[in-house]
Amino acid sequence: MNERVAIVGVAQSRFAPRRPEVNYAELAYEVISRVLEETGLSLPGDIDNAVSCSHDIWDGQTISDIGITDVIGGHLRTEEKMAMDGSTAVFYGAAGILSGEYSCTLLLAHTKMSQTNRNIVNNVAFDPIYTRMLGFDYTSAAALQARRYLYKYGLKREDFARVVVKNLRNALLNPCAWNGREVTVSEVLSSPPVAPPIHRLDMAPDTDGAVAMILASEERARAITDRPVWILGMGTSYDAHYLGDRDLADVKALREAAARAYAMAGIRNPRRDVDLVEVGEEFSYQELLWIEGLGLCGRGEAARLTASGATAVGGSIPVNPSGGLLSGVPINVAGLNRVAEAVIQLRGEAGERQVKGAQVAVAQGHSGFCGQHQCVVVLGT
Amino acid sequence: MDDLNQYQPFEVDQHLTAHGNYWAGRAGSRFYRALRDRRRILGSPCRNCRKVFWPPRSICTFCFSELREMVEIGPLGTVETFTLVTYAEPVHPRPAPFIYAVIRLDGADTGMAHFLDEVEYERVHVGMRVRPVFAPQRKGNILDILYFKPL
Numbered sequence: 001m002n003e004r005v006a007i008v009g010v011a012q013s014r015f016a017p018r019r020p021e022v023n024y025a026e027l028a029y030e031v032i033s034r035v036l037e038e039t040g041l042s043l044p045g046d047i048d049n050a051v052s053c054s055h056d057i058w059d060g061q062t063i064s065d066i067g068i069t070d071v072i073g074g075h076l077r078t079e080e081k082m083a084m085d086g087s088t089a090v091f092y093g094a095a096g097i098l099s100g101e102y103s104c105t106l107l108l109a110h111t112k113m114s115q116t117n118r119n120i121v122n123n124v125a126f127d128p129i130y131t132r133m134l135g136f137d138y139t140s141a142a143a144l145q146a147r148r149y150l151y152k153y154g155l156k157r158e159d160f161a162r163v164v165v166k167n168l169r170n171a172l173l174n175p176c177a178w179n180g181r182e183v184t185v186s187e188v189l190s191s192p193p194v195a196p197p198i199h200r201l202d203m204a205p206d207t208d209g210a211v212a213m214i215l216a217s218e219e220r221a222r223a224i225t226d227r228p229v230w231i232l233g234m235g236t237s238y239d240a241h242y243l244g245d246r247d248l249a250d251v252k253a254l255r256e257a258a259a260r261a262y263a264m265a266g267i268r269n270p271r272r273d274v275d276l277v278e279v280g281e282e283f284s285y286q287e288l289l290w291i292e293g294l295g296l297c298g299r300g301e302a303a304r305l306t307a308s309g310a311t312a313v314g315g316s317i318p319v320n321p322s323g324g325l326l327s328g329v330p331i332n333v334a335g336l337n338r339v340a341e342a343v344i345q346l347r348g349e350a351g352e353r354q355v356k357g358a359q360v361a362v363a364q365g366h367s368g369f370c371g372q373h374q375c376v377v378v379l380g381t
Numbered sequence: 382m383d384d385l386n387q388y389q390p391f392e393v394d395q396h397l398t399a400h401g402n403y404w405a406g407r408a409g410s411r412f413y414r415a416l417r418d419r420r421r422i423l424g425s426p427c428r429n430c431r432k433v434f435w436p437p438r439s440i441c442t443f444c445f446s447e448l449r450e451m452v453e454i455g456p457l458g459t460v461e462t463f464t465l466v467t468y469a470e471p472v473h474p475r476p477a478p479f480i481y482a483v484i485r486l487d488g489a490d491t492g493m494a495h496f497l498d499e500v501e502y503e504r505v506h507v508g509m510r511v512r513p514v515f516a517p518q519r520k521g522n523i524l525d526i527l528y529f530k531p532l
């Protein structure tokens with residue numbers, strides 16, 4: 001059995017609204033070849049397991065990893081796809097190393113949102129017996145969650161808009177991000193309504209891209225790099241499927257996943273012990289809801305925390321210094337990008353968006369509508 | 382000879398069409414027969430957890446006990462949250478704009494996500510009391526409830 005798992009390399013593709021010049025395999029190769037080069041490792045010899053994250057309906061192929069098996073080193077070797085967000089690939093990759101079965105695992109997440117219609121893809125996530133026929137998608141479901149959250153805590157759309165202003169500004173300092181810009185709260189408020197209270201600028205834009213990462217046992221990690229980033233804790237949890245089963249303004253699954261990750265990491269007080277956070281905000285309100293679920297403030301307090309500037313780069317608990325998903329990150333890739341951005345921060349390589357002295361970071365990913373499945377990874381130097 | 386560094390990206394067009402028939406299960410079959418034939422809405426009570434679930438189900442979400450009983454819920458209910466969908470998609474059964482709401486039916490502990498109509502969006506609020514409008518010709522699907530409307 002291995003005692004600890006480190007992240008020894010990350011590579012992120014160019015994220016863009018459309019990447020028509022590459023197919024999935026070529027997009028995957030772009031990041032896999034870079035992460036191998038960075039770590040000095042080679043396929044097939046140095047990598048003994050591969051875990052990928054992609055989505056059958058987005059890719060237009062069931063068992064969607066078939067499209068990338070060859071470039072991930074899966075030919076006549078081990079490769080598994082998990083169907084959740086990319087953060088969960090970290091969870092399963094690390095579990096395989098902790099078991100002692102593997103020592104060096106290549107992770108990949110890819111999605112090209114430009115190739116189909118997100119609302120039709122996400123409609124298929126709704127159960128076929130009771131709800132799919134009503135035409136729901138992730139945006140209309142999120143709007144129901146956002147409204148309930150506004151109602152429960154007496155919030156305003158301005159509270160969501162401040163997340164957009166902060167994240168798009170942070171994105172200007174992130175060379176991977178394509179959607180960075182200066183916007184004002186009033187520009188967010190007056191952007192076209194999509195499904196109120198969600199307006200156009202409250203949504204993460206369609207994006208094509210991929211992220212690759214290498215995990216290693218402690219022994220292997222020491223030989224590969226002199227700056228490993230350790231996985232200190234991780235946890236996952238599911239909430240109910242049906243919208244009406246959940247208290248949409250609460251995030252019990254995230255609180256559960258965070259409690260497991262913090263317990264594993266020995267973190268008793270995340271407000272004191274965590275230096276920065278990367279969360280998956282497909283919609284602006286989710287950043288507020290997720291940081292409450294992570295226990296970084298009380299329930300209903302994230303809007304005030306954000307308005308105070310505490311979540312900005314340079315604040316007491318920076319959230320999404322990368323610019324988050326609003327900066328332009330594909331679905332499914334989202335959580336692996338969160339972990340990758342946390343690694344870049346902990347290595348001190350984040351350039352102008354660097355959180356000074358960062359030693360402990362939390363990355364969160366989710367899949368399903370309204371954050372049904374949650375994954376939390378705690379990372380440290 | 383082709384230039385190895387120059388090419389025009391080429392898209393392969395795909396259109397997937399699939400027709401599915403999904404068995405509604407023990408609870409779902411009873412629910413849809415009651416809705417279609419009697420305009421009654423059924424939920425599943427769990428006596429251990431003292432909860433009544435909609436959609437009806439055969440296993441309790443919380444204690445995993447088998448649920449065999451069914452009880453009538455609604456038809457009146459209360460809006461818990463709502464939105465106005467402004468965009469059109471082929472998967473929508475109605476033309477946009479339209480209102481979605483989560484409605485807690487009287488006697489149920491979980492909400493039903495469905496349409497709200499015969500009301501201006503600006504007048505919709507959390508806590509609004511509503512009742513279902515049933516389709517005159519019911520086919521045994523969730524659109525046998527056309528939508529909910531204010532009392």
